[in-house]
Amino acid sequence: MEKNLEYILKRGVAEIIVEEELVRLLESGRRLRLKMGFDPSRPDIHLGHVVAMRKLRDLQNLGHQVVLIVGDWTAQIGDPSGESQTRPMLSAEEVRANAETYMQQFFKVVDREKTELRRQSEWYGKFGLADVISLTSKFTVAQLLAREDFSNRHASGRPIAITELLYPLLQAYDSVAIEADVEFGGMDQKFNCLMGRDLQQMVGQTPQHVFLTPLLVGTDGRQKMSKILDNYIAIEDPPEDMYGKVMSIPDSLMMDYFELLTDVSDKELAEFRQQLSAESVNPMVLKKRLAREIVTQFHSAEAAEKAEADFERVVQR
Amino acid sequence: MEKNLEYILKRGVAEIIVEEELVRLLESGRRLRLKMGFDPSRPDIHLGHVVAMRKLRDLQNLGHQVVLIVGDWTAQIGDPSGESQTRPMLSAEEVRANAETYMQQFFKVVDREKTELRRQSEWYGKFGLADVISLTSKFTVAQLLAREDFSNRHASGRPIAITELLYPLLQAYDSVAIEADVEFGGMDQKFNCLMGRDLQQMVGQTPQHVFLTPLLVGTDGRQKMSKILDNYIAIEDPPEDMYGKVMSIPDSLMMDYFELLTDVSDKELAEFRQQLSAESVNPMVLKKRLAREIVTQFHSAEAAEKAEADFERVVQR
Numbered sequence: 001m002e003k004n005l006e007y008i009l010k011r012g013v014a015e016i017i018v019e020e021e022l023v024r025l026l027e028s029g030r031r032l033r034l035k036m037g038f039d040p041s042r043p044d045i046h047l048g049h050v051v052a053m054r055k056l057r058d059l060q061n062l063g064h065q066v067v068l069i070v071g072d073w074t075a076q077i078g079d080p081s082g083e084s085q086t087r088p089m090l091s092a093e094e095v096r097a098n099a100e101t102y103m104q105q106f107f108k109v110v111d112r113e114k115t116e117l118r119r120q121s122e123w124y125g126k127f128g129l130a131d132v133i134s135l136t137s138k139f140t141v142a143q144l145l146a147r148e149d150f151s152n153r154h155a156s157g158r159p160i161a162i163t164e165l166l167y168p169l170l171q172a173y174d175s176v177a178i179e180a181d182v183e184f185g186g187m188d189q190k191f192n193c194l195m196g197r198d199l200q201q202m203v204g205q206t207p208q209h210v211f212l213t214p215l216l217v218g219t220d221g222r223q224k225m226s227k228i229l230d231n232y233i234a235i236e237d238p239p240e241d242m243y244g245k246v247m248s249i250p251d252s253l254m255m256d257y258f259e260l261l262t263d264v265s266d267k268e269l270a271e272f273r274q275q276l277s278a279e280s281v282n283p284m285v286l287k288k289r290l291a292r293e294i295v296t297q298f299h300s301a302e303a304a305e306k307a308e309a310d311f312e313r314v315v316q317r
Numbered sequence: 318m319e320k321n322l323e324y325i326l327k328r329g330v331a332e333i334i335v336e337e338e339l340v341r342l343l344e345s346g347r348r349l350r351l352k353m354g355f356d357p358s359r360p361d362i363h364l365g366h367v368v369a370m371r372k373l374r375d376l377q378n379l380g381h382q383v384v385l386i387v388g389d390w391t392a393q394i395g396d397p398s399g400e401s402q403t404r405p406m407l408s409a410e411e412v413r414a415n416a417e418t419y420m421q422q423f424f425k426v427v428d429r430e431k432t433e434l435r436r437q438s439e440w441y442g443k444f445g446l447a448d449v450i451s452l453t454s455k456f457t458v459a460q461l462l463a464r465e466d467f468s469n470r471h472a473s474g475r476p477i478a479i480t481e482l483l484y485p486l487l488q489a490y491d492s493v494a495i496e497a498d499v500e501f502g503g504m505d506q507k508f509n510c511l512m513g514r515d516l517q518q519m520v521g522q523t524p525q526h527v528f529l530t531p532l533l534v535g536t537d538g539r540q541k542m543s544k545i546l547d548n549y550i551a552i553e554d555p556p557e558d559m560y561g562k563v564m565s566i567p568d569s570l571m572m573d574y575f576e577l578l579t580d581v582s583d584k585e586l587a588e589f590r591q592q593l594s595a596e597s598v599n600p601m602v603l604k605k606r607l608a609r610e611i612v613t614q615f616h617s618a619e620a621a622e623k624a625e626a627d628f629e630r631v632v633q634r
Contacts, residue, residue, distance in 0.1 A: 076450065129444040133393065136479035141458070141471065144479065154458065162453035162461065162482055169479070 003263070008058045012051060012260040014187045014214045017194070022182065022209040026062070033116075034059055035180035035196075035208065037069040037171065038106075041076075041090055043098035045105040046232040047294070048216040048225035051260045052184045053109040055211060066115040067178045068106065070099045073120040074170050095119075105235050108298060116178075123177040124170070135169050138202050139195070144168065147191045172196040180208045186215050188224075216260055221250035239299045243307035244315070246291035251276075251283045254290055262293040320580070325375045329368060329577040331504045331531045334511070339499065339526040343379075350433075351376055352497035352513075352525065354386040354488065355423075358393075358407055360415035362422040363549040364611070365533040365542035368577045369501045370426040372528060377431040384495050385423065387416045390437040391487050412436075422552050425615060433495075440494040441487070452486050455519055456512070461485065464508045489513040497525045503532050505541075533577055538567035556616045560624035561632070563608035568593075568600040571607055579610040 005026055016022055034056055056066050072095045144165045145151050153160050175183060175196035183193045193210040201207040215224045218231025225232045233245045255273060258264050275281035288308060295304035322343055326333065333339055351373055373383050389412045461482045462468050470477050492500060492513035500510045510527040518524040532541045535548025542549045550562045572590060575581050592598035605625060612621035
């Protein structure tokens with residue numbers, strides 16, 4: 001399904017930097033390079049990741065090129081998000097196997113034909129100390145400590161390895177290496193994506209735009225969906241599990257899921273909201289619609305019907 | 318002149334870490350590797366540098382080995398001391414020429430025969446990103462920001478490039494690369510030298526000892542001797558200049574210069590101090606002795622006599 005540009009840039013978007021310029025670029029007819037990276041130490045994709053992936057697919061449908069980066073170097077550093085500890089480097093074999101797993105899932109949403117696959121080792125394998133010095137001389141400690149999770153950790157006296165400061169710099173350099181036009185990620189990637197923008201400008205490239213999607217709240221209704229918190233719906237979940245997990249989310253999350261994970265029209269969503277606030281509809285009815293939409297996307301309409309029938313028989317009887 | 322160990326470890330020493338252990342090691346009869354590094358972007362040696370160099374020479378006379386490191390990689394970063402700006406990398410030719418200049422001066426004090434010359438490029442030329450990650454994962458931001466000049470700059474909002482955090486790490490790794498037993502420097506090198514000690518321990522080497530000399534105050538009587546402040550006496554200064562500059566120092570500095578730059582005995586220095594405090598001697602008489610001692614060291618007794626005669630004729634008439 002080809003969606004129009006206005007819809008792609010408004011529906012389920014947290015922030016675009018710089019929006020007017022990106023619109024102009026998208027309208028120019030040039031085939032853009034859309035960057036997304038992934039950490040091969042975490043090869044499982046859940047619905048939280050799907051939000052940005054759907055945007056990639058929508059823009060592929062308009063003719064643009066996705067560049068998927070296997071973060072085989074940054075994976076060994078580990079981006080800190082509170083729980084950070086330096087991880088052991090993955091072996092080449094582990095990276096290969098995990099990338100395979102990741103891509104099998106990734107290409108359920110994104111078009112493989114319009115995706116260029118790149119590995120960081122292409123450029124970091126031969127990255128020497130002179131390159132590191134050149135890169136690190138362009139950013140200051142204060143700039144990096146301004147990142148919220150770093151500043152919180154620093155203020156509370158929790159250790160930050162020097163290596164962790166390098167993580168955003170390496171992610172930024174990826175944008176230079178592949179000459180990205182746009183980088184995609186959740187709102188928690190804003191800082192890193194903007195570093196890429198800065199770095200490209202410093203080395204004389206056109207700075208990338210940054211396309212940020214909202215963070216999907218997990219099935220617990222409280223925290224960002226994540227495997228570690230066990231509040232996630234994996235895209236590999238079988239239809240019945242997927243259907244049941246969607247049914248388990250709090251009612252208050254339902255409209256976010258509709259907006260971020262389906263193409264049920266804005267008009268229809270407005271009606272749902274109105275019905276919910278007037279209490280003229282049983283929320284369960286809408287949630288079953290949501291569950292069907294999502295299962296259909298990752299499995300099939302038949303699988304969704306069967307999952308719904310199972311759910312009604314086992315849970316609702 | 319061979320001096321005894323007790324004299325070497327007490328006279329003109331600021332701090333030795335760990336002193337009792339170093340004494341035991343020096344008494345063990347093993348030939349120790351005494352590390353000193355220099356920045357080839359600053360090839361001129363002045364009396365401030367000589368304080369530590371004299372210790373190297375004293376220990377060479379007892380049979381130990383100096384390892385002089387040409388900092389051809391760290392030179393391009395520049396250690397921050399308030400005025401820091403990232404410097405352009407020196408060309409190989411500039412490094413070679415500056416190292417030549419430096420060594421001509423260095424070997425006026427240190428014995429060339431007992432010196433092993435190493436260049437950082439031997440190990441940093443092939444240092445890859447994996448090595449950088451391994452090194453940077455061993456230290457935290459807070460550890461480095463604890464260094465006084467960093468913490469002052471950070472607190473006052475002045476920028477610190479990420480690269481500058483790498484400087485102490487690279488200097489520390491030098492100790493690993495050459496397997497240093499003792500590192501020498503002025504008190505302002507304490508932090509960096511201790512990093513080397515820590516790093517060696519982390520990689521399974523015996524941690525080096527740290528031999529720190531006091532900072533020599535310059536001819537202005539106020540600040541650390543330095544070329545930038547133009548309060549220095551270069552060891553390349555001709556005898557008359559050197560003599561005249563020593564004569565220009567404030568009387569209050571005289572005893573420090575005697576202690577740090579000459580081998581006039583402790584007994585004699587005690588007498589000088591007593592005479593000065595009793596005002597039974599004209600300070601000028603002692604200062605002329607100091608100037609002769611210093612000129613004799615870098616030129617000759619004859620040159621010192623001639624410089625003194627010139628001084629008396631031109632300045633004192």
